[in-house]
Amino acid sequence: MDNLKAIASQVRRDILRMVHAVNSGHPGGSLGCADLFVYLYFERLSFSPQNFEMNGENEDLFFLSNGHISPVWYSVLARSGFFKVNELTTFRKISSRLQGHPSVDKNLPGIRMASGSLGQGLSVAIGAALSKKLAGDRCQVYCLMGDGELQEGQVWEAAMYAGHKSVNNLVAIVDYNNRQIDGDVSNVMGVMPLADKWSAFGWNVYEMDGHDFDDMRRVFTQIDNEPSQNKPRVIIMKTEMGMGVDFMMGTHKWHGSAPNDEQLQTALLQLEETLGDY
Amino acid sequence: MMNEIISTGNKDTRSGFGEGLRLLGEKNPNVVALCADLTGSLKMDAFQKNHPDRFFQIGIAEANMMGIAAGMTIGGKIPFTGTFANFSTSRVYDQIRQSIAYSKKNVKICASHAGLTLGEDGATHQVLEDIGMMRMLPNLTVIVPADYNQTVQATLAIAEWEGPVYLRFGRPSVPVFVPENATFQIGKAEVLTSGQDVSVIACGHLVWTAIEAQKVLRSEDISVEVINMHTIKPLDEAAVIASAQKTGCVVTAEEHMRNGGLGDAVAQVLMQHHPCPQEYVAVNDRFGESGPPMELMKKYGLGVEDIITAIKRAIKRKKL
Structure with missing residues (x-):
C-alpha cells in the first residue's frame, strides 16, 4: 500500500469512529473526500501546522465550503500535526474545538472560516486570493464545495466574479458524487452540465478521479503547467459517497447518519489501521 | 444655563463616509474598499480614483461581496463594504452571520440610505430593521453617527477597531453640529x-x-x-x-x-x-x-x- 493510501485508510477509520462516538455527523461525504484531503495535506499544500496563523502569509490556504464533512478535515488536520490526534475524541461534544461544523470561534488550528451554511466558501476563498495578490504572495488558495451546494446562488455570484476578474491564484474543487440529503443531485435539482457551466463563467475546467492519487497528480501538474494562467481553475472531482465502506456506497443514505455499533465493526474490518487509532 | 448646540449647515452623512474613506486611503495601506454597484451613491469615488488597486467593484452581488470581504481579512486587509443599508443587512444576513460575525472577521459593513429618509424609492429600499438585526449578532459593533463630521470621524475610528462593525448613515442633508476636530470614541455616549x-x-x-x-x-x-x-x-x-x-x-x-x-x-x-x-x-x-x-x-x-x-x-x- 502506498503512503497516501495508508493514511487515507486511517483517516476513514477516524471518520467512522468520530461520528459513531456521538451518533451524529456526516460520514458519507467525509469518506468520499478522504483521498483528496490526504493528497492535499500530505503532498500538495504548503503550510506550517506548528505555528498556525490566521493570516497564512506565504502558505497555501484551504477553505472547506461544505462544512458538514468536518470529520475528514479534523482527522487530516490532526494527522498532519495541527493538533493532537487524541482531540478527535471531543468531536461534537460540549466545549470541544471540533464543532459539528468548522468554526474559528474556539481557535482550532488549521481553520480560518466558519462553514456549514452552504454556498459561502468560494466567495471567502476569492477574498483570501485577492488579499494574497495585494501582498505579492504567490501561494495558492483552494476551496472545496459539494455538488449539491452548487444549487446555492452565491456560488455563481462568486464564479462570475472570479472569472471576470481573473482570480488566477484560486483552485476550486467540486465534490461530484451526485448525492445530497434528499437523494440524487440529478433528481433533486440538477446542476449539470458542470464543465460547461464553469467554462462559460470563465474558468479553466479539469476533471479528476477523486479516488486515484495518480490522477490527482496528473491534474494538479496540468494546472501548474497550464499555458493560460489568467483564469481561475475548477476541478470537477468524481467521487463515491461513502467510499471505502461497501454498505455506505451507492446511496445518499449515509450523508448525515452515523453507523451503529455493529455497522461500525463491519466498516472498520474493511479499513486497515495504519497509523494507530486515536 | 444650558449648553447651546449650534448647527453650521447641512450635509449628507454618506459624504462623511466618502471623506473618511478617502482619508483612510491615504493613511492606512491595509484599508480596501468593496462596492456593489453603488460607488457614486456611497461617495466611494475618491477612494476608487486614488487607489484603484485597493478598490473592488463586485457588481450587484452583495452576498459575494460579504464573503470576499471576510476572506480579504485573512492576510490582514481591512475591508470596507459599501451598499445601501437594506442590501448591507437583510439581503446578506446569513453571510454576515457565518462568514463575518461568527468567524470574527475584521470587516467594516458601511451602509448608506438607511431608513425612511431614502425617500422616494419607497419601502423596498427603506430598511428600518437593520440596527436590530445587526445588534443581535455576537461580535458585531453597531454605530450610527449623528452628522457629517461624526461620520467622517467614525469611519476613521472603525479602521482602528479590531472586529466587525456595522456603520449606518444616510442620504439626506442633515444639520452638522459635531465639531470638525472632535475625536470619535466607540462605545462612549x-x-x-x-x-x-x-x-x-x-x-x-x-x-x-x-x-x-x-x-x-x-x-x-x-x-x-x-x-x-x-x-x-x-x-x-x-x-x-x-x-x-x-x-x-x-x-x-x-x-x-x-x-x-x-x-x-x-x-x-x-x-x-x-x-x-x-x-x-x-x-x-x-x-x-x-x-x-x-x-x-x-x-x-x-x-x-x-x-x-x-x-x-x-x-x-x-x-x-
Whole structure:
C-alpha cells in the first residue's frame, strides 16, 4: 500500500469512529473526500501546522465550503500535526474545538472560516486570493464545495466574479458524487452540465478521479503547467459517497447518519489501521 | 444655563463616509474598499480614483461581496463594504452571520440610505430593521453617527477597531453640529445638553431633532438632557443609567423600528438597573413608503413635535 493510501485508510477509520462516538455527523461525504484531503495535506499544500496563523502569509490556504464533512478535515488536520490526534475524541461534544461544523470561534488550528451554511466558501476563498495578490504572495488558495451546494446562488455570484476578474491564484474543487440529503443531485435539482457551466463563467475546467492519487497528480501538474494562467481553475472531482465502506456506497443514505455499533465493526474490518487509532 | 448646540449647515452623512474613506486611503495601506454597484451613491469615488488597486467593484452581488470581504481579512486587509443599508443587512444576513460575525472577521459593513429618509424609492429600499438585526449578532459593533463630521470621524475610528462593525448613515442633508476636530470614541455616549427633567437618547440625525426639541422646551421651563448614543453596541450602559437616575425618565429617538433598535437596547438597561418611564420615538411596526424624506419623518412620527410629545408623556408618567 502506498503512503497516501495508508493514511487515507486511517483517516476513514477516524471518520467512522468520530461520528459513531456521538451518533451524529456526516460520514458519507467525509469518506468520499478522504483521498483528496490526504493528497492535499500530505503532498500538495504548503503550510506550517506548528505555528498556525490566521493570516497564512506565504502558505497555501484551504477553505472547506461544505462544512458538514468536518470529520475528514479534523482527522487530516490532526494527522498532519495541527493538533493532537487524541482531540478527535471531543468531536461534537460540549466545549470541544471540533464543532459539528468548522468554526474559528474556539481557535482550532488549521481553520480560518466558519462553514456549514452552504454556498459561502468560494466567495471567502476569492477574498483570501485577492488579499494574497495585494501582498505579492504567490501561494495558492483552494476551496472545496459539494455538488449539491452548487444549487446555492452565491456560488455563481462568486464564479462570475472570479472569472471576470481573473482570480488566477484560486483552485476550486467540486465534490461530484451526485448525492445530497434528499437523494440524487440529478433528481433533486440538477446542476449539470458542470464543465460547461464553469467554462462559460470563465474558468479553466479539469476533471479528476477523486479516488486515484495518480490522477490527482496528473491534474494538479496540468494546472501548474497550464499555458493560460489568467483564469481561475475548477476541478470537477468524481467521487463515491461513502467510499471505502461497501454498505455506505451507492446511496445518499449515509450523508448525515452515523453507523451503529455493529455497522461500525463491519466498516472498520474493511479499513486497515495504519497509523494507530486515536 | 444650558449648553447651546449650534448647527453650521447641512450635509449628507454618506459624504462623511466618502471623506473618511478617502482619508483612510491615504493613511492606512491595509484599508480596501468593496462596492456593489453603488460607488457614486456611497461617495466611494475618491477612494476608487486614488487607489484603484485597493478598490473592488463586485457588481450587484452583495452576498459575494460579504464573503470576499471576510476572506480579504485573512492576510490582514481591512475591508470596507459599501451598499445601501437594506442590501448591507437583510439581503446578506446569513453571510454576515457565518462568514463575518461568527468567524470574527475584521470587516467594516458601511451602509448608506438607511431608513425612511431614502425617500422616494419607497419601502423596498427603506430598511428600518437593520440596527436590530445587526445588534443581535455576537461580535458585531453597531454605530450610527449623528452628522457629517461624526461620520467622517467614525469611519476613521472603525479602521482602528479590531472586529466587525456595522456603520449606518444616510442620504439626506442633515444639520452638522459635531465639531470638525472632535475625536470619535466607540462605545462612549455624548451628553450634549445637561438637563434635569428628561433624558433624550438618540442616534443618527434624530440627535439634531432632539436638540431642536430641547430648545423649544426651554421656553416651557422643561430641562432636557440630550444624549448622542452613536454606538448602539456596545451600549454605554453607565451613561444611560447615570442620566436616568438624574432625570427619572427617558425618551429614545431613532429612524428605525421600535422593535430591536436603540429604544430596545436602552430599555434592556433601564429594566435591569433603573426602571423608569420610557417613551419610544420610532416607527411602529410598519413599512415605509415613497415621499419626500422630511415629510415621511413627520408622517411616521419622527419629527420634532413627536419628540416633544414623547417628552411630555414621559414626564407625566414619572409624576403618576
